[in-house]
Amino acid sequence: xxxxxxxxxxxxxxxxxxxxxxxxALVERDDFGAGTxxxxxxxxxxxxxxLSQGDYGLVAQxxxxxxxxxxxxxxxxxxxxxxxxxxxxxxxxRAISAALWTxxxxxGFRIGSLHRRLSVADTLARAxxxxxxxxxxxxxxxDAYADDARLTLxxxxxxxxDHLAVAANHAGVRERLPGAGAVxxxxxxxxxxxxxxxxxxxxxxxxxxxxxxxxxxxxxxGVHVTVPAALVPTEVALVLPVPADGRSIFVVPWPGxxxxxxxxxxxDYGGPLDAPTCTAEDTAYLLDAVNASxxxxxxxxxxxxxxxxxxxxxxxxxxxxxxxxxxxxxVSRGADGTVTVAGGKLTTYRAMAADTVDEVQAALGRPxxxxxxxxxxxxxxxxxDDHLASRYGTEARVLRAMIAGDPSLAEPLVPTLxxxxxxxxxxxxYEMAATVDDVLARRTRSLILARDASIDAAAGVAELIGxxxxxxxxxxxxxxxxxxxxxxxx
Numbered sequence: 297x298x299x300x301x302x303x304x305x306x307x308x309x310x311x312x313x314x315x316x317x318x319x320x321a322l323v324e325r326d327d328f329g330a331g332t333x334x335x336x337x338x339x340x341x342x343x344x345x346x347l348s349q350g351d352y353g354l355v356a357q358x359x360x361x362x363x364x365x366x367x368x369x370x371x372x373x374x375x376x377x378x379x380x381x382x383x384x385x386x387x388x389x390r391a392i393s394a395a396l397w398t399x400x401x402x403x404g405f406r407i408g409s410l411h412r413r414l415s416v417a418d419t420l421a422r423a424x425x426x427x428x429x430x431x432x433x434x435x436x437x438x439d440a441y442a443d444d445a446r447l448t449l450x451x452x453x454x455x456x457x458d459h460l461a462v463a464a465n466h467a468g469v470r471e472r473l474p475g476a477g478a479v480x481x482x483x484x485x486x487x488x489x490x491x492x493x494x495x496x497x498x499x500x501x502x503x504x505x506x507x508x509x510x511x512x513x514x515x516x517x518g519v520h521v522t523v524p525a526a527l528v529p530t531e532v533a534l535v536l537p538v539p540a541d542g543r544s545i546f547v548v549p550w551p552g553x554x555x556x557x558x559x560x561x562x563x564d565y566g567g568p569l570d571a572p573t574c575t576a577e578d579t580a581y582l583l584d585a586v587n588a589s590x591x592x593x594x595x596x597x598x599x600x601x602x603x604x605x606x607x608x609x610x611x612x613x614x615x616x617x618x619x620x621x622x623x624x625x626x627v628s629r630g631a632d633g634t635v636t637v638a639g640g641k642l643t644t645y646r647a648m649a650a651d652t653v654d655e656v657q658a659a660l661g662r663p664x665x666x667x668x669x670x671x672x673x674x675x676x677x678x679x680x681d682d683h684l685a686s687r688y689g690t691e692a693r694v695l696r697a698m699i700a701g702d703p704s705l706a707e708p709l710v711p712t713l714x715x716x717x718x719x720x721x722x723x724x725x726y727e728m729a730a731t732v733d734d735v736l737a738r739r740t741r742s743l744i745l746a747r748d749a750s751i752d753a754a755a756g757v758a759e760l761i762g763x764x765x766x767x768x769x770x771x772x773x774x775x776x777x778x779x780x781x782x783x784x785x786x
Contacts, residue, residue: 297656298323298477298491300469300505303333304444304642306497307451308649308669314459315668316653321489322452322461323480325468327734329448332499333642334738335605337520337546337560340365340373340643341439342404344535345544347395352402354624358643359403362440365643366407369442369674371689372450374551375407376441377532381419381426381434381589389413389432396437404437411437423530425590436532441551444642445738446687449727451645454675466730472505476633493656496636499608500569505634512626512638514611515569519578520559522601522745523594525549528556528586538585545585552683552714555600555745558582565606573786574602601744602786610639627651629659646670683714695722710753715740717760724761732757732779747783754779 297313299306302324310322324330342359343351365373382389396404396411404411412435419434420426455461467482477490496505500515534547549556561578579602583594610626625640625648637652650667657664676689684692698718699706705718723729723739732754737743742750758772767775 297321297493297495298489299495299497300478301495301497301499301501302326302328302448302452302463302465303331303497303499304329304448304451304645305333305499305637305640305648305652306495307333307448307455308645309495309497309637309652310461310463311451311455311459311672312646312649312653312667312669313656314455314461315672316657316665318653318656320455320459320461321491322455322463323467323469323478323489324463324465327465327731327738328452328463328728329445329738331501332605332608333448334445335518335520335603336444336642337518338441338444338548338550338557339376339439339546340442342399342402342643343641344395344399347398351624352398354644355399356402357647358641359399359406361644361647363403363406364646364670365442366440368672369447369450369677369689371676371678371680371686372447372674373440373442374686375438376548376551377422377436378439378535378546379414379419379423379434379436379530379532380535381423382432383430384432386432389435392435396435399437404439407438407440409438411435422532423534425528425530425592426534427589427591439533441533441548442642443687443741445741447642449738450674450676453727454672457675463728465728465734469505472632493659494634495652495656496634497652499638500606502608502636502638512611512628512636514609515565515606516609517563517565517572517578517604517606518560519574519582519604520557520602520744521574521579521582521599522550522555522557523598524600525554525556527592527594527598528590530556534589536586536589538581539588540581540584545582547586550741550745552686553745554712557601557744558586562607569606571785572604572606574604578604601747603744604786608638608640625651627655629655633659635659684716687719694726695719698722709740709757710736710742710746710749712746712749713740713742715742720757720760721764724764729761730765732761732775733782735761736779743783751780751783 297320299310299322314320340362342355400410414434467480470479627637635655640648676691678690695718709715720735723735729735729739736750754776758775762772
């Protein structure tokens with residue numbers, strides 16, 4: 297089986313298939329997770345707002361998948377408290393509480409805590425950034441957080457190192473082969489990859505290789521911005537109303553850093569799929585929304601990083617807002633035999649993958665070997681609260697050994713951020729990082745947490761990983777220039 301697409305969906309498909317015993321290869325034209333899967337809201341959650349759309353089944357499925365991830369990847373997926381401040385009358389507070397009771401009963405309780413009501417004093421103690429005028433209190437509940445890029449990478453590494461899959465990044469499909477398979481460009485040369493079944497897991501690009509099937513994807517753009525945590529003092533993630541349109545946005549402290557990120561927008565998108573950007577209007581929308589609920593006033597000059605991603609929503613009626621489209625997924629088999637998986641959420645990637653591999657087995661005429669991933673631990677799964685353990689789990693021992701051999705590798709990779717120089721070297725040596733951008737944008741999240749500082753650090757990163765990757769001085773300079781250009785372009 298050949299999987300095209302190295303985001304979280306393709307990664308999940310590769311792991312599910314390989315763990316069932318299928319010979320599996322995955323190719324990704326850019327870096328693993330370089331598209332939507334490194335540009336999400338970083339949340340593993342049931343989707344409280346989907347209750348208002350009546351999609352209880354999706355919420356139940358997502359909450360069940362949240363619990364599986366908390367168990368299977370405890371180093372990457374961790375509980376995170378969310379606070380909904382309530383203003384004005386108690387009627388609105390009661391309505392929100394009723395929704396949270398439903399959320400708890402559908403499956404939210406499995407995280408180990410029911411939601412609870414907070415007094416005004418308790419609300420402000422947890423989130424001093426909030427305005428106190430007309431504040432009636434707050435509602436506190438638990439969901440979960442994950443670094444989406446590292447989660448994607450961990451799923452791929454588990455498929456490859458533990459279940460004998462093969463994966464290649466920076467390996468674009470040049471053409472499809474008759475029957476099944478593709479010509480893939482790897483390292484400047486073409487390789488024919490023959491397969492019995494091809495899975496199209498390319499997210500917002502799915503329609504471009506869907507075997508002539510009707511368009512299924514309606515992209516929606518989601519934008520986030522990052523600001524220093526000192527400007528938005530809060531111990532918990534916040535769910536704030538958007539006065540302009542009645543939506544809600546998140547304000548989330550990035551664990552282990554002094555940064556807070558704000559998002560997301562949810563708008564129809566018709567531009568180039570490869571280059572969504574955070575516009576001045578996007579930034580203004582988010583900052584205006586949070587400023588309506590905060591004591592301080594944020595401005596565009598406070599933004600130290602941003603990211604724009606495209607959600608691969610399954611197309612629906614043309615009159616629907618993208619915000620109202622279902623986050624459910626769809627698996628289909630085209631006339632040429634290609635199995636395409638579209639839509640879905642980060643949280644439900646495992647269930648999406650299981651459904652996809654079920655369809656692959658049907659296409660192959662194989663016995664229905666059931667999915668094994670519901671209880672399958674991801675690579676590195678284990679306890680630990682320090683910086684390295686929270687990113688690498690049990691594999692942090694390798695980085696500690698590298699630092700013991702060269703203490704300079706413990707120095708910061710980018711000033712103001714917790715990443716260590718050892719992490720860049722580890723990324724190139726063990727995680728298939730092939731560019732400066734791979735290291736600063738995804739193996740670490742320096743680009744979206746401290747854009748300007750990461751640009752300043754790019755030359756040092758190239759100097760560190762260049763010898764590992766066999767770069768010449770000219771290669772290193774080109775890498776730095778490419779990273780700078782990409783970071784400045786947004």
